[in-house]
Amino acid sequence: MRIMRAEQFKLDRQVEYGTPQQNEVVQTIVEAIRTEGDTALLRYTEQLDRVKLEPSSLRVTEQEINAAYDRVEADFLVAIREAAHNVRKFHEKQMRNSWIDMQPDGTMLGQVLRPLKRVGVYVPGGKAAYPSSVLMNVIPAQVAGVPEIVMVTPPATGGKEGIDPYILVAAAEAGVKEMYRIGGAQAIAALAYGTDTIAPVDKITGPGNIYVALAKRTVFGVVDIDSIAGPSEIAVLADDTADASYVAADLLSQAEHDEMASAVLVTPSQQLAEAVAAEVERQLALLPRAEIARSSIDSYGAVLVVDSLEAGIDVINKMAPEHLEVLTADPMALLPRIENAGAIFLGPYSSEPVGDYFAGPNHILPTNGTARFSSPVNVDDFLKKSSLIYYSKEALFANGGKIMALARHEGLEGHARAIEIRLEKEGGKA
Amino acid sequence: MRIMRAEQFKLDRQVEYGTPQQNEVVQTIVEAIRTEGDTALLRYTEQLDRVKLEPSSLRVTEQEINAAYDRVEADFLVAIREAAHNVRKFHEKQMRNSWIDMQPDGTMLGQVLRPLKRVGVYVPGGKAAYPSSVLMNVIPAQVAGVPEIVMVTPPATGGKEGIDPYILVAAAEAGVKEMYRIGGAQAIAALAYGTDTIAPVDKITGPGNIYVALAKRTVFGVVDIDSIAGPSEIAVLADDTADASYVAADLLSQAEHDEMASAVLVTPSQQLAEAVAAEVERQLALLPRAEIARSSIDSYGAVLVVDSLEAGIDVINKMAPEHLEVLTADPMALLPRIENAGAIFLGPYSSEPVGDYFAGPNHILPTNGTARFSSPVNVDDFLKKSSLIYYSKEALFANGGKIMALARHEGLEGHARAIEIRLEKEGGKA
Numbered sequence: 001m002r003i004m005r006a007e008q009f010k011l012d013r014q015v016e017y018g019t020p021q022q023n024e025v026v027q028t029i030v031e032a033i034r035t036e037g038d039t040a041l042l043r044y045t046e047q048l049d050r051v052k053l054e055p056s057s058l059r060v061t062e063q064e065i066n067a068a069y070d071r072v073e074a075d076f077l078v079a080i081r082e083a084a085h086n087v088r089k090f091h092e093k094q095m096r097n098s099w100i101d102m103q104p105d106g107t108m109l110g111q112v113l114r115p116l117k118r119v120g121v122y123v124p125g126g127k128a129a130y131p132s133s134v135l136m137n138v139i140p141a142q143v144a145g146v147p148e149i150v151m152v153t154p155p156a157t158g159g160k161e162g163i164d165p166y167i168l169v170a171a172a173e174a175g176v177k178e179m180y181r182i183g184g185a186q187a188i189a190a191l192a193y194g195t196d197t198i199a200p201v202d203k204i205t206g207p208g209n210i211y212v213a214l215a216k217r218t219v220f221g222v223v224d225i226d227s228i229a230g231p232s233e234i235a236v237l238a239d240d241t242a243d244a245s246y247v248a249a250d251l252l253s254q255a256e257h258d259e260m261a262s263a264v265l266v267t268p269s270q271q272l273a274e275a276v277a278a279e280v281e282r283q284l285a286l287l288p289r290a291e292i293a294r295s296s297i298d299s300y301g302a303v304l305v306v307d308s309l310e311a312g313i314d315v316i317n318k319m320a321p322e323h324l325e326v327l328t329a330d331p332m333a334l335l336p337r338i339e340n341a342g343a344i345f346l347g348p349y350s351s352e353p354v355g356d357y358f359a360g361p362n363h364i365l366p367t368n369g370t371a372r373f374s375s376p377v378n379v380d381d382f383l384k385k386s387s388l389i390y391y392s393k394e395a396l397f398a399n400g401g402k403i404m405a406l407a408r409h410e411g412l413e414g415h416a417r418a419i420e421i422r423l424e425k426e427g428g429k430a
Numbered sequence: 431m432r433i434m435r436a437e438q439f440k441l442d443r444q445v446e447y448g449t450p451q452q453n454e455v456v457q458t459i460v461e462a463i464r465t466e467g468d469t470a471l472l473r474y475t476e477q478l479d480r481v482k483l484e485p486s487s488l489r490v491t492e493q494e495i496n497a498a499y500d501r502v503e504a505d506f507l508v509a510i511r512e513a514a515h516n517v518r519k520f521h522e523k524q525m526r527n528s529w530i531d532m533q534p535d536g537t538m539l540g541q542v543l544r545p546l547k548r549v550g551v552y553v554p555g556g557k558a559a560y561p562s563s564v565l566m567n568v569i570p571a572q573v574a575g576v577p578e579i580v581m582v583t584p585p586a587t588g589g590k591e592g593i594d595p596y597i598l599v600a601a602a603e604a605g606v607k608e609m610y611r612i613g614g615a616q617a618i619a620a621l622a623y624g625t626d627t628i629a630p631v632d633k634i635t636g637p638g639n640i641y642v643a644l645a646k647r648t649v650f651g652v653v654d655i656d657s658i659a660g661p662s663e664i665a666v667l668a669d670d671t672a673d674a675s676y677v678a679a680d681l682l683s684q685a686e687h688d689e690m691a692s693a694v695l696v697t698p699s700q701q702l703a704e705a706v707a708a709e710v711e712r713q714l715a716l717l718p719r720a721e722i723a724r725s726s727i728d729s730y731g732a733v734l735v736v737d738s739l740e741a742g743i744d745v746i747n748k749m750a751p752e753h754l755e756v757l758t759a760d761p762m763a764l765l766p767r768i769e770n771a772g773a774i775f776l777g778p779y780s781s782e783p784v785g786d787y788f789a790g791p792n793h794i795l796p797t798n799g800t801a802r803f804s805s806p807v808n809v810d811d812f813l814k815k816s817s818l819i820y821y822s823k824e825a826l827f828a829n830g831g832k833i834m835a836l837a838r839h840e841g842l843e844g845h846a847r848a849i850e851i852r853l854e855k856e857g858g859k860a
Binding site for chain 1: 803
C-alpha cells in the first residue's frame with residue numbers, strides 16, 4: 001500500500017452517465033413499458049432475464065417466502081432479526097410530527113408531514129444482492145409510515161434459479177408484503193408508470209447496475225428517486241494510539257467490496273503509516289476476495305501522512321468520505337471539526353462492519369464526495385411536507401396593504417386584487 | 431372558463447428536458463467554464479449578455495447596493511422587511527438539533543446535523559426576477575446556518591441597464607453579502623466548479639430559463655441542486671359557502687403568472703361553478719396582464735364539478751397541486767384527508783398571495799404533481815446529516831458474532847475479520 005504526503009493524493013471520480021448506446025437501450029425499454037405495460041414487461045423479462053412469466057406469476061407468493069425461511073440458517077435469522085430491530089429503533093428516533101404555530105391574531109401556520117403513499121425498493125440480483133441493504137431501504141420507509149412498500153428483484157440470480165432466499169427472508173422480516181420478480185430498466189419503468197399488475201409508486205430506492213441507474217434518472221420527475229450510489233469509500237483518521245492491525249482490517253473490509261472501492265488512512269504518525277501498510281499486505285494475502293481487494297488498494301488506496309490531526313481533518317473534509325473512522329486518543333473531541341462524512345465511526349470498537357450490518361444507523365450513505373451536501377438514507381426521505389396557512393381576517397386586514405405593495409412592485413396586479421377584493425368587500429382598509 | 435365533470439379533465443404536463451441543440455449549447459458552456467474559468471465566464475457574459483466585464487468587476491460593490499436602496503420606494507422597504515422577518519420566523523421553527531442516543535452498554539448512536547458550507551442562489555434577470563423569491567431562497571439557507579450564501583444574477587435585465595434595484599435590496603435585506611453579475615448556464619457552471627474569482631459552492635438553488643435548468647441538471651452530482659420548477663398551479667376546493675368573487679380573484683392571481691400556469695376550481699356546487707366562471711370573465715377583463723391570464727385560463731384552467739367534497743378531495747390528491755385553497759364551511763376539518771399539495775391555504779382570508787409574499791411559509795413549492803413526493807423549500811434542504819456511531823467494547827463483544835454471521839452470509843469475509851481481529855486480540859468470544 002503506497003504511503004505519500006496528503007498533498008500528492010487525488011481521488012478523482014466521475015459521475016457515471018452511461019454510454020449513448022446504454023442510454024438508448026434504457027429509453028427504448030422505459031417507453032415500451034410506459035405504453036405497453038405488462039406485455040412489454042414480460043417480453044423484456046424473457047429477453048433479458050431468460051425467464052418466461054405470466055402476469056399472474058410476476059408476484060412472489062407466500063409459499064415461496066415460506067420456503068425461503070426453510071432454506072436460511074438459524075444464525076442468519078437470529079442476526080437479521082436483531083439487526084432489523086436496531087435499524088428500526090434508530091430510525092424511529094428520527095421521526096417528526098406535523099406542527100402548527102398559533103398566533104394571537106388568529107393566524108395558524110405550520111408544516112404537515114406525511115409519509116409517501118407507495119414506495120418501490122429495487123434489489124439487484126447479482127453479486128451486490130445484500131440482505132442487509134434490504135433492511136436499510138425498507139425500514140426507514142416503514143418507520144416514516146409508508147403504507148405500501150413494494151420490492152422488485154430479478155427473477156433469477158446469475159446461474160442460480162429463483163430469488164435468493166436471504167433476500168426474501170430479509171424483505172419479509174422488514175415487513176414487505178408485496179414483491180415482484182422483475183429487474184433491470186423494465187422494473188424501474190413498471191414501478192414509475194405502473195402496469196395492469198403493478199400499481200405505480202411515488203418513489204424508487206435501491207442500487208442497481210448501470211441500466212437500473214439510467215432508468216432511475218429517466219423516470220425522475222415522474223417519481224422521486226434516491227441518489228445514484230458510486231463506489232464505496234472509507235477514510236480512517238488515526239494517531240499513534242491506533243492498533244495498526246485494526247486499521248488495516250477495516251481498510252480491507254472496504255477494499256474487498258469491489259475494484260473501484262477506495263480505502264485511505266490519514267495519519268500524522270509515520271510509524272503508524274508504515275505499520276498499517278505492512279499489515280494490509282499481511283492480511284490481504286489471507287482474504288478470499290484478495291484479488292478484488294488488491295486491485296482496489298492499488299488503484300484507490302493510500303496511506304496519507306499529514307503534519308497534525310488538525311491537518312488530517314482538513315484532508316478528510318475535502319474528501320467528504322462515505323465512511324470515516326476516527327481511531328485517536330480522544331476521538332469524540334474531534335467530532336465538532338468533522339464537517340463532511342456520511343457516517344462517522346468513533347473509537348477502536350466502531351469498526352465499519354458494525355454500522356454496515358448491525359448498530360442501527362443506515363448503511364446507504366453519500367458517496368463520491370457528496371457528503372458535502374447529502375445525507376445517509378433516513379426517515380425524512382420518505383416524508384413529504386405541505387405548508388399550512390390559515391390566515392385570520394384580522395391578519396389579512398392588518399397586512400393586506402403590505403402584501404398588495406409587494407405584489408404591485410413585482411408587476412402582479414392580479415395578486416394585489418385578490419387581496420383588495422376582500423378588503424373592499426368586508427370594509428378593510430388597504 | 432369551461433365547466434366540466436372532474437372525470438373529463440386531465441392536466442397533462444411533461445418534464446422539460448430541452449432540445450438536443452439546447453443541451454449541446456449548455457454542455458459546451460459548462461465545459462468551457464470548468465476548464466477555462468474566468469476567461470470563459472467573461473467571454474460568454476460578453477457574448478450572451480452583451481456586457482463586457484473584468485474579473486474585478488464581476489462582484490457587485492457595496493456602493494451599488496447602497497445606490498439600490500436609494501432607488502426603491504419606502505413602502506417596498508417596509509413590506510419586504512416585514513416579509514423577511516415572517517419568513518425567518520417560520521423557518522426558524524423548522525430548525526433541528528443534532529442528537530445522540532446513549533445506551534447502557536456505553537454505545538452512542540446519533541445524527542450530526544450541519545449546515546452546508548456554501549450555497550449559490552440564482553436569480554433570473556428577465557420577467558421572473560422576483561424580490562420575494564430572493565427571500566424564499568436565501569432565508570432558509572441562512573436559518574440553517576449556511577455561512578456563505580452567494581447570489582448570481584445577469585448583469586443587465588432586458589433593455590434596462592444594471593441589476594434590478596429591488597433584487598439587490600431584497601438580497602441585502604435577506605443578508606447576502608456576496609453577489610456577482612453573471613447569469614445563464616455560465617453562472618451555474620461557475621458556481622459548481624469555481625473560477626479564480628468565484629469559489630465553488632455545495633448547492634445551487636433558484637429558478638431560471640431552460641439553459642439555467644439544463645445547466646443545473648448537468649452539474650448535479652458535483653453540487654446539489656433544488657428541484658427544477660414547472661409552471662405554477664392553483665387548485666381551489668370550495669363549497670357553496672365560498673364567495674365566488676374571492677375564488678375567481680385567486681384563480682386569476684395564478685393565471686396571470688404565465689400562459690402555462692394552471693388554475694382549477696373543484697366544487698360540488700353547480701351554482702358556485704357558474705358564479706365563479708362568470709366572475710373570472712368579469713375580473714379577467716380588468717387585469718393589466720389579461721392576455722396572459724386569458725391564455726392560461728383557456729388552456730389549463732377549468733371548473734370541475736364533483737359529487738361531494740370527499741370526491742373533490744380525491745381529485746385534488748390525484749392532481750397534487752402546488753397551491754391548494756380550501757374555501758368551505760369548515761376547512762380545517764378537511765385537512766387530514768388532503769394528502770398531496772405543496773401549500774394548503776385554509777379559509778376565506780388565506781388568499782394565495784398571502785403565502786406568496788408575506789405570511790412566512792416558503793413560496794417555492796413542488797409543481798407538476800411532485801407534491802406527491804416532494805416538499806416546499808425548507809431548512810432541511812440546507813442541512814446535511816452524518817450518522818454517528820460510537821460502539822463500546824462491551825457492545826462489540828456482545829454482538830460481534832452476529833455481525834460476523836451476517837457478513838459471512840453476504841460473502842464478505844474481510845468484513846467479518848475486521849470484527850474477529852478485535853475479538854481475538856482482546857479476548858472476546860465470537
